[in-house]
Amino acid sequence: MKFDSQIVPHSSWEMAFMRIAFIAMVWQSVPSFYYPAALSHPSGLARFLDLTFLMNPEILGTLRGLLAVALVFYAAGFLMFVSLTFITFLLSACGSFENSQGAINHTLQPLALVALAQWGVAGYSVFRNRVVDKRALFPMATAETHRRLVHAAKVALVSCYVTSAITKLERSEGEWLQRTPNLAVAIAKTNTKSYLNIQEPVDHLANAVPQFIIDHPNVIRVFFGLGFALELFSFLALLGRWPAVLIGVSLILMHDMIARVMDLHFAIFERLALIFLVNVPWLAALAIAAIWNLSARSMRRRPVNATSR
Amino acid sequence: MAFSRTISSGSRALGGLLLRVPFREVWLSVALLLMVGENYPFSNFPMYSRLEEEAVYFVVLNGRGEMLPYVTTFRSRSTYVPKALKAERRKLENEGLSSDAALVQAGRNVLWYLIQRAEPQKRADLLRDGLRLIEVRISVEGSRLKEDEMLVAEILPGADEVR
Numbered sequence: 195m196k197f198d199s200q201i202v203p204h205s206s207w208e209m210a211f212m213r214i215a216f217i218a219m220v221w222q223s224v225p226s227f228y229y230p231a232a233l234s235h236p237s238g239l240a241r242f243l244d245l246t247f248l249m250n251p252e253i254l255g256t257l258r259g260l261l262a263v264a265l266v267f268y269a270a271g272f273l274m275f276v277s278l279t280f281i282t283f284l285l286s287a288c289g290s291f292e293n294s295q296g297a298i299n300h301t302l303q304p305l306a307l308v309a310l311a312q313w314g315v316a317g318y319s320v321f322r323n324r325v326v327d328k329r330a331l332f333p334m335a336t337a338e339t340h341r342r343l344v345h346a347a348k349v350a351l352v353s354c355y356v357t358s359a360i361t362k363l364e365r366s367e368g369e370w371l372q373r374t375p376n377l378a379v380a381i382a383k384t385n386t387k388s389y390l391n392i393q394e395p396v397d398h399l400a401n402a403v404p405q406f407i408i409d410h411p412n413v414i415r416v417f418f419g420l421g422f423a424l425e426l427f428s429f430l431a432l433l434g435r436w437p438a439v440l441i442g443v444s445l446i447l448m449h450d451m452i453a454r455v456m457d458l459h460f461a462i463f464e465r466l467a468l469i470f471l472v473n474v475p476w477l478a479a480l481a482i483a484a485i486w487n488l489s490a491r492s493m494r495r496r497p498v499n500a501t502s503r
Numbered sequence: 504m505a506f507s508r509t510i511s512s513g514s515r516a517l518g519g520l521l522l523r524v525p526f527r528e529v530w531l532s533v534a535l536l537l538m539v540g541e542n543y544p545f546s547n548f549p550m551y552s553r554l555e556e557e558a559v560y561f562v563v564l565n566g567r568g569e570m571l572p573y574v575t576t577f578r579s580r581s582t583y584v585p586k587a588l589k590a591e592r593r594k595l596e597n598e599g600l601s602s603d604a605a606l607v608q609a610g611r612n613v614l615w616y617l618i619q620r621a622e623p624q625k626r627a628d629l630l631r632d633g634l635r636l637i638e639v640r641i642s643v644e645g646s647r648l649k650e651d652e653m654l655v656a657e658i659l660p661g662a663d664e665v666r
Contacts, residue, residue: 232616349528390560391572
């Protein structure tokens with residue numbers, strides 16, 4: 195195996211499952227209404243465009259209607275560049291709107307980044323077909339284009355993790371691992387979140403973790419060191435199908451553990467890893483084929499055993 | 504002519520070199536995310552990157568000293584206040600306020616913003632009782648966690664809704 199990223203030769207049915215799962219996520223992520231808010235700290239698209247129109251329920255309703263059409267086109271592989279232009283715009287607009295109110299959150303970012311990366315690839319594909327290869331414009335994406343789109347999604351996702359690891363190194367002046375015992379105060383702070391939000395008492399496990407960290411700093415360095423290494427080397431998921439499954443499952447487990455200990459949920463990251471890296475339908479097909487082969491083999495053996503008896 | 508030939512052969516060599524770098528699309532994408540920083544949908548994902556020895560959270564108390572939950576009282580979240588306070592303070596400092604004055608004013612602005620987000624029928628009660636924004640600083644002392652509280656800003660009881 196070459197030590198470089200590979201565009202995995204996914205079958206068309208696998209990629210169809212990926213597109214359907216992706217559009218379900220996009221649909222759930224675009225809200226149907228927004229509370230009135232002041233965009234006092236513009237971020238991203240809000241720097242260039244007045245996004246307050248999103249607070250108008252009629253406009254947002256129309257945009258969601260157009261989004262539904264774009265998502266159906268996307269799932270069908272029809273006019274990919276046009277549909278991705280709209281999907282990327284709306285995801286970026288909603289995310290910018292939410293992040294321009296003074297507080298930044300990173301829950302939806304990878305979804306918009308995946309759409310943006312796919313939009314870039316779809317645009318390049320149209321450009322190459324029309325300008326370089328001088329072919330007539332064909333509205334249905336080929337299997338090869340879909341494979342490139344899936345690859346773009348994987349690149350966007352793993353880039354988030356690698357960037358996060360590099361930022362940790364840069365902001366902690368290379369001392370992130372040594373400083374991991376300081377997570378005790380960070381987790382103690384995070385644990386107050388549920389109580390501050392709805393006065394819900396803190397979970398017993400979450401309460402015990404900060405003291406465990408204070409008492410066992412080196413165990414914590416090893417434990418979080420593994421998570422850090424997983425983030426930094428997550429790009430190895432691009433080596434092929436099985437590395438993607440391995441890293442995808444590890445990332446999901448890491449997020450699950452973080453959710454239990456710190457009550458921090460990164461559902462979008464987990465679901466993107468499940469769709470594009472773990473690729474559950476392919477694993478299920480593999481398992482079914484293996485069971486089928488086993489039972490077929492045992493069926494072939496049975497008459498032989500019967501005659502020998 | 505010679506210069507442009509040098510430039511074009513240089514860029515071709517750079518392109519050729521880049522094509523030989525494994526996972527080049529990841530490095531380009533990471534470089535873009537780091538350069539653009541916090542501009543949606545781009546981000547350098549700075550959560551838990553500094554890991555400082557202290558952590559801070561904020562509590563809003565009413566005039567009777569009761570803690571007000573963010574979601575049910577203000578239709579907001581606890582994560583909003585520290586980020587909004589930081590952004591608002593930076594904005595006021597850029598407008599020429601001293602660091603301390605900017606913190607107090609930013610705290611008051613955040614409290615007013617929370618009041619505006621509250622359901623209309625709750626606003627009158629909130630204003631009648633007054634609000635206090637408290638900073639709670641967590642650190643480790645010996646081998647135990649310690650919390651220190653400090654008043655950041657206050658809206659006195661009976662304040663007018665129209666500022």
